[in-house]
Amino acid sequence: MKKIRTGIASFGMSGKIFHAPFIQAHPGYELAAIVERHKNDSRELYPDTILYRSVEDMLADDSLELIIVNTPVQLHVEHTRAALLAGKHVVTEKPFTVTPEEARELDNLAKEKGLVLSVYQNRRYDCDYRAVKKVIGENLLGKVVEAEIRYDRYRPEASGKQHKEGDLPGSGTLHDLGAHLADQALQLFGRPEKVFADLRTLRSGVKANDYFEILLYYPELRVRLKSTMLARETYPAYIIHGTEGSFFQQRSDVQEELLAAGQKPSLEDWAPAPSQPDGLLHTRIGNEVVRKETTSSPGNYMGYYDDLYKTLREGAPNVVPAAQAVQTMELLAAAERSATEGKVIEFGM
Template structure:
């Protein structure tokens, strides 16, 4: 094992507490060295060895740090990632990678010049529900996929207590937030589409940011529909695949976030295991026989992301989520907004 990678975390809000700190702390390839907390010392209570800084700029100046995790509001991703790269640090930046393609292109160019790595945090690739979807597609269990529909819905009329999420500026709203997950998953399965249609709306009473969207991604023989709404009390299945030989239907059921919110650490063989009643339904034809059965999901585990980061930084393995992939997501988001505003299908 190499010397652990000294890592600094830019925030200890929801994402820091749930998605990053527990994994950096447990992974033997990383040393959870520093964090930014302006007033509270919550991280230090849980991780006593971590050094607390009062600002991101101050932490980035720490010469001992090799990796900075940018898990701050979307509008700051470009600024903090650029500062970390300029200081000679590798960067993990949460989705969305940036709020526009120009910022993303600049960061990619800078990282290459500095011989540093940017890794985009796309944790939903490591959800149990998406893992089984990937398996169904890659193993051709429904034949050639002709139609796919992915949902990420909530029921929440009230505005978020996170004030930065409810400000009308580039990078806020559900298409940048939950849409980044759905688009990344679609691109992982099917590649970059030829064109995009978007319908992006505001439906909550007091909202000034989009909280509803529907995107249609156009491929040669495939249409992918991505939908999210904050006013869905009775949720539809999260994943629907229809292919030449059959269908697969699956709920959104990864349990990791709920466990992490309770303060549990991602340990043990049963971490991220789905309950059998959440398994997806396969109705297809396999080896000439029609089958209708529930498929067990593989356990979800966000540690797989950090395993990939460590392998890339310490062992020269491929970047698990490249900034180019992050940029493709932004291109689809921008096309979705343009399509919605102009009422046209936008070619990519």
């Protein structure tokens, strides 16, 4: 097994929680380099890696094959472009870019260079999303006519992170959590015909949007995407209604919490399934009406890096190709335009 020598462009939360542990634990990768501009946090956890003080210095390392671009979104296009021009395969954190134009540029560059450019949509590997995907995929609800996907948090105080909450392009909840919701809507239901959105800033000390509601128009389906930072009480993360029944699913994946506490991931199921039912299915199966609580199976973000390994070493399809992320950025841009102009935006095919 030829290991994929990998470098991580930043060692903040995403580097420490979502990337380094998985690269270190997967037998197909070698965590070889980490960028920390000023700190030395990686020395304690990963002393065998090379410490670089800049992304540029790391990209000059010819031994590296894969670069994880997990710097602030405002730097994604610069660092992803530089990595591709250096001949590296790249994983770029979500949100992929600030604008769809930047996303298309990077997608085209990767294709020109014959390199793999993948976007880290780890929430596709959450237990709750996979439960919803399974119910829809097995046609348990009949034809789906209405869906709502939410990602709420309770963070009444500003974080102080300018790249997420300041007056900067690409900051705000729409690009942060909205990139997950838009990706999931596109995966489950495809590209909508029209988009309408409302964006707001609810908290003092925050410049960027921290609330959004987006309505996606399909010929025979409506999908609502919502997020707020002032939800103290939980609400079903997924509400799906079809001609035969309904499915409610709580946001119940605990991987992020376990990783933050120092849990080590693996290829095997390492995060437990929910300890109690986290879904409700009420539908008709055959001639019988069924109403039952459901419990989702464990999620595993390692699935992303395992799928990427198969892409780089076995030629399998890119699990999150940049072209899909282009559509996500187009959807977020349409939502921004709708909120600014106060009207429904034609999206189309």
